Amino acid sequence: MSDLLERLRGRGWRLTSQRRVVAEVLDGEHVHLTADEVHARAAERLPEISRATVYNTLGELVTLGEVIEVSTDGRAKRYDPNAHRPHQHLICTGCGAIRDVHPLGNPLSDLPTEQRFGFTVSQAEVTYRGLCPTCAG
Amino acid sequence: MSDLLERLRGRGWRLTSQRRVVAEVLDGEHVHLTADEVHARAAERLPEISRATVYNTLGELVTLGEVIEVSTDGRAKRYDPNAHRPHQHLICTGCGAIRDVHPLGNPLSDLPTEQRFGFTVSQAEVTYRGLCPTCAG
DNA sequence: TCCTACGATGGACGGAATCCAAGTCAAGAA
DNA sequence: TTCTTGACTTGGATTCCGTCCATCGTAGGA
Numbered sequence: 036m037s038d039l040l041e042r043l044r045g046r047g048w049r050l051t052s053q054r055r056v057v058a059e060v061l062d063g064e065h066v067h068l069t070a071d072e073v074h075a076r077a078a079e080r081l082p083e084i085s086r087a088t089v090y091n092t093l094g095e096l097v098t099l100g101e102v103i104e105v106s107t108d109g110r111a112k113r114y115d116p117n118a119h120r121p122h123q124h125l126i127c128t129g130c131g132a133i134r135d136v137h138p139l140g141n142p143l144s145d146l147p148t149e150q151r152f153g154f155t156v157s158q159a160e161v162t163y164r165g166l167c168p169t170c171a172g
Numbered sequence: 173m174s175d176l177l178e179r180l181r182g183r184g185w186r187l188t189s190q191r192r193v194v195a196e197v198l199d200g201e202h203v204h205l206t207a208d209e210v211h212a213r214a215a216e217r218l219p220e221i222s223r224a225t226v227y228n229t230l231g232e233l234v235t236l237g238e239v240i241e242v243s244t245d246g247r248a249k250r251y252d253p254n255a256h257r258p259h260q261h262l263i264c265t266g267c268g269a270i271r272d273v274h275p276l277g278n279p280l281s282d283l284p285t286e287q288r289f290g291f292t293v294s295q296a297e298v299t300y301r302g303l304c305p306t307c308a309g
Numbered sequence: 310t311c312c313t314a315c316g317a318t319g320g321a322c323g324g325a326a327t328c329c330a331a332g333t334c335a336a337g338a339a
Numbered sequence: 340t341t342c343t344t345g346a347c348t349t350g351g352a353t354t355c356c357g358t359c360c361a362t363c364g365t366a367g368g369a
Contacts, residue, residue, distance in 0.1 A: 049315060049366055070357080085318050090357065109243045109326080111356060125283075125291055134289055138282040145275040146262075146300055152271055154262055156302035163283055165293035186335055186346060207326080222349045227326065246357075248325060 039101060046099065056081045057092040067105060067113040067124075067133045107133070107162060123161040129170030136163065176238060183236065193218045194229040204242060204250040204261075204270045244270065244299065260298040266307030273300065 039058050044050055060076045061068070068076070074089040093114055096102040103115040107126055113133070122135045123142075142159035176195050181187055197213045198205070205213070211226040230251055233239040240252040244263050250270065259272045260279075279296035 051316065051366070053317065071355095083318085087319070087358080088317050091316080106243060106246055109241075109249050112246055125287075125289070125293065127291065128294075134291075136283060136287045136289075138279075138287065139284060140282055142275075142279070142282070142298060143300075145277055145279070145298075146273060147276060150262075150273045150275065151302075152262070152273075153305040154264065154271075154300075154302040155308050156262065156300050157265075158301040160299045160301070161279060161282075162297045162299075163280070163291075163293050164295040164297070165288075165291040168290035171292050188335070188347065190348070208324095220349085224327080224350070225348055228348085 042101070043099070048095075052081060053077075053084050053088050054092050056084065057089060058096070061096070061102060061114065061116040067115050069111040069113055071111065073114065105133075123163065125163040125165070127167035127170055128164050129166050132167050179238070180236070185232075189218060190214075190221050190225045191229050193221065194226060195233070198233070198239060198251065198253040202254070204252050206248040206250055208248065210251060242270070244268075260300065262300040262302070264304035264307055265301050266303050269304050275300075 039062065040050065040055065043054070043058070048054065056077045057073060059080075060073055070086070070090055070093055073093065074084070074086050077084050077089060093102065093104075097104050097114075101116070101118055103118045105113045105115050105124060107113065107124065115135075117135055122137055125134045125136045126132070138161060142161050143156065146156060146159070176199065177187065177192060180191070180195070185191065193214045194210060196217075197210055207223070207226055207230055210230065211221065211223050214221050214226060230239065230241075234241045234251075238253075238255055240255045242250045242252050242261060244250065244261070245268075247268070252272075254272060259274055262271045262273045263269070275298060279298050280293065283293060283296070
């Protein structure tokens with residue numbers, strides 16, 4: 036993600052301090068932050084950044100394919116900067132911790148044609164759930 | 173799901189008219205309703221049922237394992253009464269339509285031990301996305 | 310340096326879900 | 340059958356998450 040800003044500039048992005056800070060927050064963290072968490076971390080460096088701008092920027096990054104939006108539960112969406120390596124997620128049902136995981140095979144190929152009902156299926160998202168070592172005690 | 177009410181009674185549920193109506197709505201519909209849709213259908217039979225009661229009852233049914241909660245996107249959760257047959261979901265990214273699907277194999281077995289990071293993994297949920305025949309035009 | 314269109318701001322707004330205090334009632338007890 | 344009680348329901352307030360919008364500011368080209 037280090038050359039993210041260069042790539043964005045190449046796509047005609049106006050490089051504002053707000054966008055730079057949001058991109059840096061995502062770059063530095065290999066976790067899965069909510070929009071509000073991104074806003075909080077961004078505000079440490081740029082105190083007057085608004086929530087609307089964070090939402091706008093995250094939405095743009097998702098549209099550009101630089102960040103993946105993960106809605107694991109009914110709560111706040113999380114933003115995953117690891118967009119260029121296909122992966123799935125493993126979530127602890129105790130504490131909510133999220134890990135990127137790489138299952139075997141391609142989940143998409145497990146859905147036979149007669150189970151697609153005429154849909155043009157383009158994506159398969161797998162969420163594994165269980166207890167992490169800490170929560171399992 | 174026909175003997176659902178009997179099972180619930182056996183678990184010490186107080187059998188109120190509201191709970192009966194919510195269970196019947198889910199029983200009769202083999203689709204994936206939102207809480208508000210359940211409330212609307214329930215209100216046809218029991219006009220004064222409140223939204224809070226519908227939320228309470230749905231939450232209890234989920235806790236008891238009689239209904240599955242599906243949070244597909246950032247929208248309203250959907251409630252799937254088909255809880256006793258393992259299945260996955262195929263969602264149209266255009267109109268939001270949901271279908272139950274049965275992929276080959278067991279998704280859980282695709283996650284090798286070294287990718288479990290000490291977690292006790294108990295569930296794998298697969299969401300396929302694509303365009304339905306109507307939206308693909 | 311100036312211009313201007315694109316981006317930022319923050320407060321209002323909206324949908325979804327939860328919370329809470331007060332009222333109601335299912336079902337066991339007598 | 341009636342009584343009693345605690346579980347259940349109610350609906351309005353509240354929270355949470357996210358979007359919208361009119362206005363202001365500024366990045367970057369001329």
